[in-house]
Amino acid sequence: MVEWRESQPSIAGVAVRLRRAGKGQPLLVLPHDIGAPAQLPLFDLLATRFELLVPDHPGFGTSERPEWMRNARDLAVMYRWLLTELEASRAALLGLGFGGWIAAEMASMSPADPASLTLVGPMGIKPPEGDIMDQAIVSYIDYARAGFHDQAAFDAVYGAEPSTDQLVAWDHGREMGFRIAWKPYMRSVTLEHLLGGIRAPTTLVWGEEDRVVPVGAAKIWQRAMPRARLVRIPGCGHCVDMEQPEALARLITA
Amino acid sequence: MHFMYFTEQPMSAYPAEEGLKFGATALMFPNKHFDPAEGSRLYNEFIDQYKLAEAVGFDGIMLNEHHNAPFCMQAKANVFAAVLAAITERVKIVILGNPLPLSENPVRLAEELAMIDMISKGRLVSGFVRGGGQEQLATGANPAYNRERFEEAHDLIVQAWTRPGPFRFEGNHYQQRVVNPWALPLQQPHPRIWIPGVISKETVIWAARHRYPYIALNTTIEQTLKIWELYDGIAAEVGFQGGPAYHGYLKQVHVAETDEKAIENARQFTWMQGEFTGLAHPVWSTPSGYGSPENRRGFVEFSTGRGTSPRRRPNFAEQIENNMIIAGRPETVIAKLRHVMRETRPGIMSLWANDGGISQADSLNCIRLLGQEVLPALRETAKELGLESPFEANTPVSLAQSTDLTPRAAAAE
Numbered sequence: 288m289v290e291w292r293e294s295q296p297s298i299a300g301v302a303v304r305l306r307r308a309g310k311g312q313p314l315l316v317l318p319h320d321i322g323a324p325a326q327l328p329l330f331d332l333l334a335t336r337f338e339l340l341v342p343d344h345p346g347f348g349t350s351e352r353p354e355w356m357r358n359a360r361d362l363a364v365m366y367r368w369l370l371t372e373l374e375a376s377r378a379a380l381l382g383l384g385f386g387g388w389i390a391a392e393m394a395s396m397s398p399a400d401p402a403s404l405t406l407v408g409p410m411g412i413k414p415p416e417g418d419i420m421d422q423a424i425v426s427y428i429d430y431a432r433a434g435f436h437d438q439a440a441f442d443a444v445y446g447a448e449p450s451t452d453q454l455v456a457w458d459h460g461r462e463m464g465f466r467i468a469w470k471p472y473m474r475s476v477t478l479e480h481l482l483g484g485i486r487a488p489t490t491l492v493w494g495e496e497d498r499v500v501p502v503g504a505a506k507i508w509q510r511a512m513p514r515a516r517l518v519r520i521p522g523c524g525h526c527v528d529m530e531q532p533e534a535l536a537r538l539i540t541a
Numbered sequence: 542m543h544f545m546y547f548t549e550q551p552m553s554a555y556p557a558e559e560g561l562k563f564g565a566t567a568l569m570f571p572n573k574h575f576d577p578a579e580g581s582r583l584y585n586e587f588i589d590q591y592k593l594a595e596a597v598g599f600d601g602i603m604l605n606e607h608h609n610a611p612f613c614m615q616a617k618a619n620v621f622a623a624v625l626a627a628i629t630e631r632v633k634i635v636i637l638g639n640p641l642p643l644s645e646n647p648v649r650l651a652e653e654l655a656m657i658d659m660i661s662k663g664r665l666v667s668g669f670v671r672g673g674g675q676e677q678l679a680t681g682a683n684p685a686y687n688r689e690r691f692e693e694a695h696d697l698i699v700q701a702w703t704r705p706g707p708f709r710f711e712g713n714h715y716q717q718r719v720v721n722p723w724a725l726p727l728q729q730p731h732p733r734i735w736i737p738g739v740i741s742k743e744t745v746i747w748a749a750r751h752r753y754p755y756i757a758l759n760t761t762i763e764q765t766l767k768i769w770e771l772y773d774g775i776a777a778e779v780g781f782q783g784g785p786a787y788h789g790y791l792k793q794v795h796v797a798e799t800d801e802k803a804i805e806n807a808r809q810f811t812w813m814q815g816e817f818t819g820l821a822h823p824v825w826s827t828p829s830g831y832g833s834p835e836n837r838r839g840f841v842e843f844s845t846g847r848g849t850s851p852r853r854r855p856n857f858a859e860q861i862e863n864n865m866i867i868a869g870r871p872e873t874v875i876a877k878l879r880h881v882m883r884e885t886r887p888g889i890m891s892l893w894a895n896d897g898g899i900s901q902a903d904s905l906n907c908i909r910l911l912g913q914e915v916l917p918a919l920r921e922t923a924k925e926l927g928l929e930s931p932f933e934a935n936t937p938v939s940l941a942q943s944t945d946l947t948p949r950a951a952a953a954e
Binding site for chain 2: 422423424425426427428451454455457458459461462463464465466469470
């Protein structure tokens with residue numbers, strides 16, 4: 288179990304809940320749209336090598352909602368600002384699903400900065416076939432479960448019957464997701480054209496059984512970032528971080 | 542008293558067993574089950590119902606719109622309003638209402654409504670709604686900005702009607718370079734605006750702050766009284782006296798020659814598997830950001846089967862018992878509606894008189910009995926109770942257009 292140090296830095300007038308743990312190079316972990324639980328085996332594995340910086344996205348979890356925010360790029364700007372405040376501009380970035388989109392936006396706006404970039408089933412680009420799964424028409428639990436190929440892994444993290452508090456948090460996060468990524472849903476129409484300048488060593492990680500962001504989208508990401516390597520994880524869903532933490536931890540370099 | 546006729550325009554010819562098999566009869570229920578030939582027949586039957594409603598003495602015809610579902614065939618209330626503007630002579634055309642947040646161009650709505658008002662020679666009542674949760678999903682309107690869009694679109698439409706153009710409109714959700722519609726309402730300063738609703742307190746408060754009558758949609762007597770209390774309290778704060786001219790009430794009412802037949806037909810009010818808008822996933826009816834934050838926990842509990850629906854309706858027998866559905870021969874219905882009128886004192890009543898698979902013959906018969914036997918008796922009751930409609934009371938169309946305000950010291954917020 289990692290021991291978190293919690294703070295609430297104010298960025299763009301918004302109190303952002305930030306948890307920090309571990310020692311080493313800073314690694315900013317940008318969570319899924321369903322948030323990041325307090326404890327995960329992945330954090331244990333990474334905290335031995337990195338100083339983990341894990342925010343609740345503004346408008347998600349217990350971070351304050353920026354009423355003015357209108358798109359995912361706004362979120363990326365806030366995180367660039369946060370890293371500058373923390374004197375960690377060169378932090379490595381680990382973006383999970385929705386957070387992968389934000390991490391890519393961050394890297395695109397300061398292409399020389401991230402020490403490394405790891406994108407796990409990133410949203411943000413239209414898959415050539417299929418669509419990014421739309422939360423708007425499925426229940427909270429069904430959506431969260433869709434992130435897992437192995438339902439036992441979901442149960443291990445959230446319990447077979449997630450608490451009502453958890454459901455309220457998911458509904459709250461959904462609302463913020465809608466506020467900034469309703470149409471087009473959870474993607475940008477410009478991002479793929481802006482990724483070519485990124486110099487950080489980049490790894491795209493995709494669970495082969497990802498039902499939230501079709502793995503076919505990896506092709507578009509690779510076309511946009513020809514130097515990026517793609518690692519496909521067999522027998523794993525969207526939430527590689529929670530289903531195959533060892534495999535993911537091994538891929539993250541400073 | 543203003544009496545309106547209302548039907549949801551049910552797509553009664555859809556295969557009900559397919560809906561049960563699919564597990565939903567809204568939003569995602571495949572439209573391969575929609576039969577345009579039956580649709581054409583039904584639309585024309587509804588037109589006949591509306592014509593008869595005017596002929597037998599209704600004061601108004603209430604229209605609405607919904608999307609992607611058999612419970613309501615009107616995908617655009619303004620289309621039927623335009624039809625009625627041309628084929629009726631006397632009735633008010635009461636749209637309850639145009640779902641503003643669904644529109645990307647409210648000026649277009651302002652133009653359509655102005656055209657309807659002119660064609661009908663000033664018979665339009667232009668209600669506005671937020672649109673149900675599923676309507677947001679059916680049309681791609683962002684549920685998280687539903688209320689902001691509603692309020693901003695409303696402001697833009699009223700400006701388009703009342704402020705000399707050309708002018709520019711720069712809102713958060715709507716921006717218009719040139720607002721200068723060459724179609725303006727005949728009624729001055731603008732058509733009356735009525736606001737229907739079910740459970741959102743915010744909407745009641747908003748309506749009262751604008752001095753727009755609020756139409757309670759099929760609520761229980763207790764809920765209705767609570768709504769009036771809230772409305773009239775806000776009214777007093779902003780400087781006018783609430784009361785019947787600002788209170789409207791939609792009731793499900795079906796009449797036939799005998800109580801037995803009327804009650805049998807009235808079962809069709811629960812034809813959508815007992816749900817108002819059909820079977821649907823709870824997250825469709827309340828997408829995140831659409832509801833009041835105070836209801837968030839209740840909705841997530843409901844959506845996962847841990848709580849009951851905030852919109853839950855009792856079974857048919859109970860609804861008959863507690864007058865949520867009123868059905869019977871004219872004498873029965875008159876007695877029950879008199880009771881409801883005494884309890885709730887509305888100045889506007891909408892009679893939702895037919896639904897589901899009630900035959901066209903029975904629907905027309907119901908309209909005839911309502912017009913010839915029920916309405917005359919209820920008008921007497923309305924007189925006794927002093928229930929005046931906004932037209933009879935000659936109320937101003939809005940707070941902004943009022944010249945008689947007497948605000949309390951601690952008004953506004």
